[in-house]
Amino acid sequence: MxxxxxxxxxxxxxxxxxxxxxxxCLASLPFGGRYRMIDFTMSNFMNVSISKVAIFAKDxxxxxxxxxxxxxxxxxDHRSQGLFILPSIHPDEKVKGDLQQFYDHLExxxxxxxxxxxxxxxxxxxxxxxNDVIKKHESNKADITVLYxxxxxxxxxxxxxxxxxxxxxxxxxxxxxxxxxxxxxxxCLETYVIKKQLLIDLxxxxxxxxxxxxxxxxxxxxxxxxxxxxxxxxxxxxxxxxLETYHASNMExxxxxxxxxxxxxxxxxxxxxxxxxxxxxxxxxxxxxxLIANGCIIEGTVENSIIFRGVKVKKGAVVKNSIIxxxxxxxxxxxxxxxxxxxxxxxxxNQKITAINKPVVIKKAIVV
Amino acid sequence: xxxKKWIAMLLAGGQGSRLGELTSDLAKPAVxxxxxxxxxxxxxSNCTHSGIDTVGVxxxxxxxxxxxxxxxxxxxDLDRNNGGVSMLPPYQGKDGGEWYKGTANxxxxxFHFIDHNDPEYVLVISGDHIYKMDYNKMLEDxxxxxxxxxxxxxxxxxxxxxxxxxxxxxxxxQIIEFDEKPKYPKSNLASMGVYIFNWQHLKKYLTEDEMDxxxxxxxxxxxxxxxxxxxxxxxAYRFTGYWKDVGTIESLWEAHxxxxxxxxxxxxxxxxxxxxxxxxxxPPQYISNDANVTQSLINxxxxxxxxxxxxxxxxxxxxxxxxxxxxxxIMPNVKIGNNVIIEKAIIGxxxxxxxxxxISNSNLGIILIGENQRVSSESPLLQAL
Numbered sequence: 033m034x035x036x037x038x039x040x041x042x043x044x045x046x047x048x049x050x051x052x053x054x055x056x057c058l059a060s061l062p063f064g065g066r067y068r069m070i071d072f073t074m075s076n077f078m079n080v081s082i083s084k085v086a087i088f089a090k091d092x093x094x095x096x097x098x099x100x101x102x103x104x105x106x107x108x109d110h111r112s113q114g115l116f117i118l119p120s121i122h123p124d125e126k127v128k129g130d131l132q133q134f135y136d137h138l139e140x141x142x143x144x145x146x147x148x149x150x151x152x153x154x155x156x157x158x159x160x161x162x163n164d165v166i167k168k169h170e171s172n173k174a175d176i177t178v179l180y181x182x183x184x185x186x187x188x189x190x191x192x193x194x195x196x197x198x199x200x201x202x203x204x205x206x207x208x209x210x211x212x213x214x215x216x217x218x219x220c221l222e223t224y225v226i227k228k229q230l231l232i233d234l235x236x237x238x239x240x241x242x243x244x245x246x247x248x249x250x251x252x253x254x255x256x257x258x259x260x261x262x263x264x265x266x267x268x269x270x271x272x273x274x275l276e277t278y279h280a281s282n283m284e285x286x287x288x289x290x291x292x293x294x295x296x297x298x299x300x301x302x303x304x305x306x307x308x309x310x311x312x313x314x315x316x317x318x319x320x321x322x323l324i325a326n327g328c329i330i331e332g333t334v335e336n337s338i339i340f341r342g343v344k345v346k347k348g349a350v351v352k353n354s355i356i357x358x359x360x361x362x363x364x365x366x367x368x369x370x371x372x373x374x375x376x377x378x379x380x381x382n383q384k385i386t387a388i389n390k391p392v393v394i395k396k397a398i399v400v
Numbered sequence: 401x402x403x404k405k406w407i408a409m410l411l412a413g414g415q416g417s418r419l420g421e422l423t424s425d426l427a428k429p430a431v432x433x434x435x436x437x438x439x440x441x442x443x444x445s446n447c448t449h450s451g452i453d454t455v456g457v458x459x460x461x462x463x464x465x466x467x468x469x470x471x472x473x474x475x476x477d478l479d480r481n482n483g484g485v486s487m488l489p490p491y492q493g494k495d496g497g498e499w500y501k502g503t504a505n506x507x508x509x510x511f512h513f514i515d516h517n518d519p520e521y522v523l524v525i526s527g528d529h530i531y532k533m534d535y536n537k538m539l540e541d542x543x544x545x546x547x548x549x550x551x552x553x554x555x556x557x558x559x560x561x562x563x564x565x566x567x568x569x570x571x572x573x574q575i576i577e578f579d580e581k582p583k584y585p586k587s588n589l590a591s592m593g594v595y596i597f598n599w600q601h602l603k604k605y606l607t608e609d610e611m612d613x614x615x616x617x618x619x620x621x622x623x624x625x626x627x628x629x630x631x632x633x634x635x636a637y638r639f640t641g642y643w644k645d646v647g648t649i650e651s652l653w654e655a656h657x658x659x660x661x662x663x664x665x666x667x668x669x670x671x672x673x674x675x676x677x678x679x680x681x682x683p684p685q686y687i688s689n690d691a692n693v694t695q696s697l698i699n700x701x702x703x704x705x706x707x708x709x710x711x712x713x714x715x716x717x718x719x720x721x722x723x724x725x726x727x728x729x730i731m732p733n734v735k736i737g738n739n740v741i742i743e744k745a746i747i748g749x750x751x752x753x754x755x756x757x758x759i760s761n762s763n764l765g766i767i768l769i770g771e772n773q774r775v776s777s778e779s780p781l782l783q784a785l
Binding site for chain 1: 435436474475662667668669674675676677679681682683684685686687688689690691692693694695696697699700701703708712713
């Protein structure tokens with residue numbers, strides 16, 4: 033789709049994962065043994081051949097830049113198209129809203145030859161066929177298409193999701209901000225399709241009136257005079273809003289059905305290439321129901337766990353129901369259960385960490 | 401263009417007919433190795449780690465997969481503004497053209513390419529050996545000795561010396577004699593097929609060799625003996641690491657088994673000497689509840705529901721439940737059904753092994769199943785085992 037511009041909007045990211053997003057944005061959080069969350073949105077764009085992608089980064093995006101590089105892995109190192117990382121240009125001021133940042137980089141939109149824009153956040157774990165979304169957007173003659181998914185996650189008390197109200201024709205009639213979701217609620221996926229020129233006009237207009245929020249000041253404010261159409265996403269997508277849901281949705285990747293859904297058809301999920309050797313298993317390794325990435329050396333026991341690239345599980349070490357991120361080192365006789373270790377964590381000899389109920393996070397590069 | 405200190409000429413045209421069905425569609429250097437690599441990755445990565453920025457890859461037999469695999473050379477840092485990787489198949493000039501007649505002729509036919517880069521030294525290597533070597537050390541040695549040519553050698557067991565090109569040297573490792581596969585070897589220093597030449601000196605010999613209609617145009621058989629006859633200064637460079645010619649099914653299988661030895665000094669995962677490969681994109685490997693994996697190398701994209709012991713699984717291999725794979729090498733995209741037994745075998749890429757097949761025999765030979773086959777438990781192929 034040469035005619036479509038991809039925008040990944042990180043300005044509205046909320047600090048839901050505490051320690052894990054202390055030093056990195058949510059989009060660059062490792063996920064699924066080998067990926068970072070943004071890979072799924074990047075790959076969604078790539079799978080429909082979007083050749084120009086902008087990432088509106090708010091803060092903590094060093095690891096994101098390192099991860100994305102020139103965009104080569106997503107086939108985005110083109111001469112005129114390609115990948116653009118567009119950070120806040122007012123580092124001293126608090127970001128007023130995503131529209132402020134869109135406005136600051138308005139030239140990006142103005143220069144692009146594409147006439148349609150897809151805006152999506154950077155942390156959704158899903159396969160969305162944007163070809164179908166664009167097709168419906170056009171056949172509905174919508175001005176703005178808003179993607180939503182019926183809530184199918186567990187009970188949450190905190191008000192975290194925006195909820196759409198739709199009429200019988202699927203037109204969005206109202207948006208309620210920050211609601212505690214119940215089963216079946218139409219949760220706004222903060223993913224939109226809009227014509228580029230309309231977007232530019234609306235951004236300029238909002239800034240003139242000191243309005244800075246896309247969903248509130250563009251979508252909700254124009255619900256009467258524009259056609260705002262809902263698009264129900266019915267595919268697989270976990271709702272991630274806490275450590276427990278992050279842990280659980282990772283664990284979902286241990287289900288061969290989920291793996292096949294994401295990885296074993298013509299749809300590909302791309303990530304940064306590293307030249308790690310194949311995972312090495314020794315005489316003493318005991319691995320069951322786990323994902324093991326390349327560069328790992330597994331000499332111990334691993335059960336129901338996600339092991340990222342370059343992790344060492346030494347002899348006599350036991351890893352259960354855990355997520356061990358890149359370059360972790362579980363030394364001889366150590367054991368972890370229900371734990372998320374950030375990158376480069378070392379669990380020293382014979383240390384035992386067991387979390388009950390809620391997963392425990394060991395922060396990046398900590399030695400326990 | 402600035403002249404270069406050295407460039408590499410990588411011989412990758414070999415058919416590798418002794419690898420049987422594995423090379424029916426691709427050149428030997430392109431044969432998958434070690435779960436995620438192709439054989440040529442080892443020499444290309446050696447070039448990267450040795451700081452060589454210009455590599456000519458001489459191709460001839462079935463070059464298509466090799467061409468698309470190497471591409472612009474990016475995985476090996478060879479996508480350079482000045483130099484980089486060039487694929488060099490035989491070509492037509494105004495006086496016609498011809499196939500590469502031998503290793504020396506292949507380099508001779510590309511002397512314009514070499515002259516264009518204007519190097520002082522030329523490293524000639526071949527793309528079908530598994531080893532990790534810093535050619536830079538060899539070049540330093542070559543320069544220090546003021547040699548016309550330096551040939552890398554490795555000590556092989558005396559009883560195997562008759563299978564190699566053997567270098568007889570004096571006390572300061574100057575080469576005094578070259579014996580191709582000698583019946584009664586006088587030395588156990590085998591040529592690794594790694595040469596450094598002074599380009600201007602080599603060019604003279606290549607040109608003369610080309611005039612000689614009785615020559616087989618081969619470095620080992622013709623150029624080196626000619627240089628020795630002329631009393632050129634030929635130096636041996638002793639290499640002490642792991643080196644393996646994987647030109648036969650047996651040696652290819654053995655080299656894989658070597659990777660699985662815990663005490664092996666040849667590890668793929670050395671962070672200081674990564675082997676670069678044109679990466680395919682695959683999810684992490686999944687090991688199921690009922691699977692049992694020991695002493696193995698397993699690459700991304702694998703789904704393992706059965707037992708794997710002492711084996712190498714390349715990317716995207718699937719092993720069904722109740723199946724057992726032992727002492728085997730499974731190449732990319734192989735699908736193995738349920739209750740299959742595979743022992744001491746090499747299974748070629750994209751092959752499907754259906755449920756209940758038994759690929760195992762009582763004698764000591766290695767079983768080879770080629771690429772793109774479909775094998776059921778009734779296959780005559782298996783009845784013959």
